[in-house]
Each structure stands twice: as C-alpha cells, then as structure tokens.
Amino acid sequence: MNTTKVGIPRALFYYQYYPIWKTFFEELGVEIVLSDHTTKSIMDDGSKTCIxxxxLPIKIFHGHVMSIKDKVDYLFIPRFTSVSKKEYVCxxxxxxPDMVRHTLKDLPPVIDTEVNLRKSGKNALKAAYEVGGFFTKDRNKIKRAYKKALESYREFREKVKKGVLPCDILDKKLRKVKKYDVPNLNIAVIGHGYNLYDRYANMNLLDKLIDMGATIITVDMVDGETIKKHVKVLPKRLFWNFGRKAVGSSLHFxxxxxxxxxxxxxxxxxxxxxxxxxxxxRKIRRNKDIPFIVLNLDEHSGEAGMDTRLEAFIDMIRWRYGNEGNVSAYG
Ligand code: SF4
Structure with a gap:
C-alpha cells in the first residue's frame, strides 16, 4: 500500500518547528517529503516567481514549494497567525498559503490549518486535530501523535538552550571542537531562525564566524524567562513575537x-x-561600548562583500582587545 506523502518546504518555520511536524506526521504513518537545502536554483526560482x-525568506519559501510540489499528495503550509499569547507573527x-496558491500553479491540496495561540495555547491541539483529520478519523491517535510531537520539540529546545545550533541538530551535524591560535570570541547573533540557519541564504555566516574562532550565541539559545524579564523595561509591550524575543535577548546580551x-x-x-x-x-549605543553590526541579506548579496564585513568586524574586536581600545565599536 502506498503511504500518503506530505511535502514540507525546508524554509521559514522549518527551522523552529520541524521536530514537532516530523514526529506528528510519522506517528500518523504519513511520509514526509522535505525539500532540499536551499540552493541557487531554489532561490532563483522563488525570486522569479514570487511578487x-x-x-527574501518568503521568496525562498516559494522556491522550496516549487521543488517538491509535483512529488507529494499534500503540501503542508500552515497559516501561522500567532505562536504565543497576546502576540502575532508577521x-x-x-x-x-494564499500567496502560494495565487502564485504557483498545479499545486496538490494544501493543508493550511490556522495556528493561532494568541488567546490560548490550547488552540495548538485544535490545529493538530484539524491537520491529523486529513489522514485519520481516530482522534485518540491524533492526540497521541501530538503529545509525542511536543516531547520531540522539548528535546530539541533543550539542546538549543545548551548552545547547539538548530541547523546542526536538524542536519544531524556533529561539530568537532577545533583549536585556534587566537582567543575565542563570544558573538551573539540576532535574527529570524530562517535567516540564521539557512546556510545558503546567509552565505554560511555562522560557519565562517566559527572558523574565525567565535562561539555563536543566538536568540534561540536564550531562555524564555530571561527574555520575559528583560523586555519588562520597555515602556510598551511589543506586538510581534520575534520582536519581543530579539529585544529581550539583546538586553540580556x-x-x-x-x-x-x-x-x-x-x-x-x-x-x-x-x-x-x-x-x-539604540539600546546598545546608549548602554554599552560593545561592537555591533547590522548585516543585510537579499538575493543579490555578494559573498565577497559579506566576508569582508565579517572579517573586518572580528578584526576590529581583536584590535580593541589587543592595543587600540579606542577603536570605534560601530565602525
Ligand atoms: S518577519 Fe520579516 S523576514 Fe519574516 S516573513 Fe515577515 S517580513 Fe519576511
């Protein structure tokens, strides 16, 4: 008997929630077809097709959908409205799901269940029943699959909080501890998971930093309670889930x-x-003389330009420690 195949694009919330989706679908006996890692052709296809x-991440997502849409029975593109209480995602x-449907032709049925946890986290189970309902009528089976999926997610989060990069966990990549002839630097990197962990989209930014002798700390490694404590200093509650995480983590850093x-x-x-x-x-400049840089990604970003900026940033930090503490922290 042929198993039902569900296509999952390796983009956007893949880097955050794939452990949940993988366990959930597998427990229901559904085969997952995951798109490949982002490549030039995936990015180019997405950029040419999308509005x-x-x-950039939305364009890349379209490229991933194009690469698997003809190989699957369903496409899994949940409609994420909110993943946390009183907050929204973009x-x-x-x-x-609507953008993909209107942009791409000849799609298989799209599982576009809404995930909206703004009012209550219990809505996650409601969404799980709806998604599971595409494959079985057995609600107990769906509930069991959902619980197992949550366990997988908890394990994933624990590893990330201990400092393992989500992309390494998802790719099952074991990093050997290398010895460098320069002192280690701790570099905090702020950004959406799909920008930080998509190696092609960010031109291998994290690996390059690690090769320069840096240990990476990302927003995802910061505990939720720590973030909560730090964002309290803001005069107004932040509306966006990512915004709250990014600001809270930065204040912690x-x-x-x-x-x-x-x-x-x-x-x-x-x-x-x-x-x-x-x-x-602004918070950084007002509160601490610490080197800070903003790097921008788009589909035309040149790798040489990115490398130069990264090298200059790391060199500047080492120079400041070495002998010229007066070198500007912002270039
Ligand atoms: S949060 Fe920003 S990068 Fe992410 S999908 Fe929305 S507009 Fe794109």
Whole structure:
C-alpha cells in the first residue's frame, strides 16, 4: 500500500518547528517529503516567481514549494497567525498559503490549518486535530501523535538552550571542537531562525564566524524567562513575537560580561527587522561600548562583500582587545 506523502518546504518555520511536524506526521504513518537545502536554483526560482515586494525568506519559501510540489499528495503550509499569547507573527505568515496558491500553479491540496495561540495555547491541539483529520478519523491517535510531537520539540529546545545550533541538530551535524591560535570570541547573533540557519541564504555566516574562532550565541539559545524579564523595561509591550524575543535577548546580551560583539542579521524587505534592528541598535549605543553590526541579506548579496564585513568586524574586536581600545565599536 502506498503511504500518503506530505511535502514540507525546508524554509521559514522549518527551522523552529520541524521536530514537532516530523514526529506528528510519522506517528500518523504519513511520509514526509522535505525539500532540499536551499540552493541557487531554489532561490532563483522563488525570486522569479514570487511578487517583488516580498522579503527574501518568503521568496525562498516559494522556491522550496516549487521543488517538491509535483512529488507529494499534500503540501503542508500552515497559516501561522500567532505562536504565543497576546502576540502575532508577521502577516506574511498568515497570508502564506494564499500567496502560494495565487502564485504557483498545479499545486496538490494544501493543508493550511490556522495556528493561532494568541488567546490560548490550547488552540495548538485544535490545529493538530484539524491537520491529523486529513489522514485519520481516530482522534485518540491524533492526540497521541501530538503529545509525542511536543516531547520531540522539548528535546530539541533543550539542546538549543545548551548552545547547539538548530541547523546542526536538524542536519544531524556533529561539530568537532577545533583549536585556534587566537582567543575565542563570544558573538551573539540576532535574527529570524530562517535567516540564521539557512546556510545558503546567509552565505554560511555562522560557519565562517566559527572558523574565525567565535562561539555563536543566538536568540534561540536564550531562555524564555530571561527574555520575559528583560523586555519588562520597555515602556510598551511589543506586538510581534520575534520582536519581543530579539529585544529581550539583546538586553540580556548587554548585561553579560562575556559577549564580545553583537551581529544583527536582517532580510531585505522585512518591516519587522527594520524597526527592531533600529530599536536594538539604540539600546546598545546608549548602554554599552560593545561592537555591533547590522548585516543585510537579499538575493543579490555578494559573498565577497559579506566576508569582508565579517572579517573586518572580528578584526576590529581583536584590535580593541589587543592595543587600540579606542577603536570605534560601530565602525
Ligand atoms: S518577519 Fe520579516 S523576514 Fe519574516 S516573513 Fe515577515 S517580513 Fe519576511
């Protein structure tokens, strides 16, 4: 008997929630067809097809859908409205299934269940029943699959909080501890998971930093309670889930004595990044003389330009420690 195949694009919330989706579908006996890692052709296809106004990650998502749509019985493109109480994710997530349907032709049926946890986390189970209902009428089976999926997610989160990069966990990549002839630097990197962990989209930014002798600390490694404590200093509650995480983590990084530099990685065309990066930059400049840089990604970004900026940033930090503490922290 042929098993039903569900296509999952390796993009956007894949980097955050794939452990849940994988366990859930597998427990229901559904075969997952995951698109490959982002490549030039996936990015080019997405950029050519998607509307110009979309941000880079949304364009990449379209490229991933194109690469698997003819190989599956269903496409899994949930409509994410909110993943946390009283907060929203970006509206592009909410409109994603419609955008894909209107942009791409000859799609298999799309599982576009809404995930909206703004009022209550219990809505996650409701969404699970709806998704599971595509494959079985047995609600107990769906509930069991959902519980197992949550366990997988908890394990994933524990590893990330201990400092393992989500992309390494998802790719089952074991990093050997290398010895460098320069002192280690702790570099905090702020950005959406799909920008930080998609190696092609960010031109291997994290690996390059690690090769320069840096230990990476990302927003995802910061505990939820720590974030909550730090965002309390803001006069107004932040509306966006990512914005709250990014600002709370940045304030936490500023408080720590072991962070040597902060990088904000943003995607061209992202309104939330434009606003949040500015807020964070102002907080940093007002509170601490710590090196900070904003790096922008778009489909035309040249790798040489990215390398030069990264090398200059790391060199500047080392120079400041070495002999010229008066070198500007912001270039
Ligand atoms: S948050 Fe920004 S980068 Fe992410 S989908 Fe929305 S506009 Fe794009």
């Amino acid at each position: 110009d106004e979309a941000c 509206p592009k997530f909410g409109g994603l 500023l408080e720590r004595d072991d962070i040597d530099g902060i990088i904000y990685l943003m995607a061209f065309g992202c309104g939330i990044d434009a606003f949040i990066s500015d807020l964070i930059e």
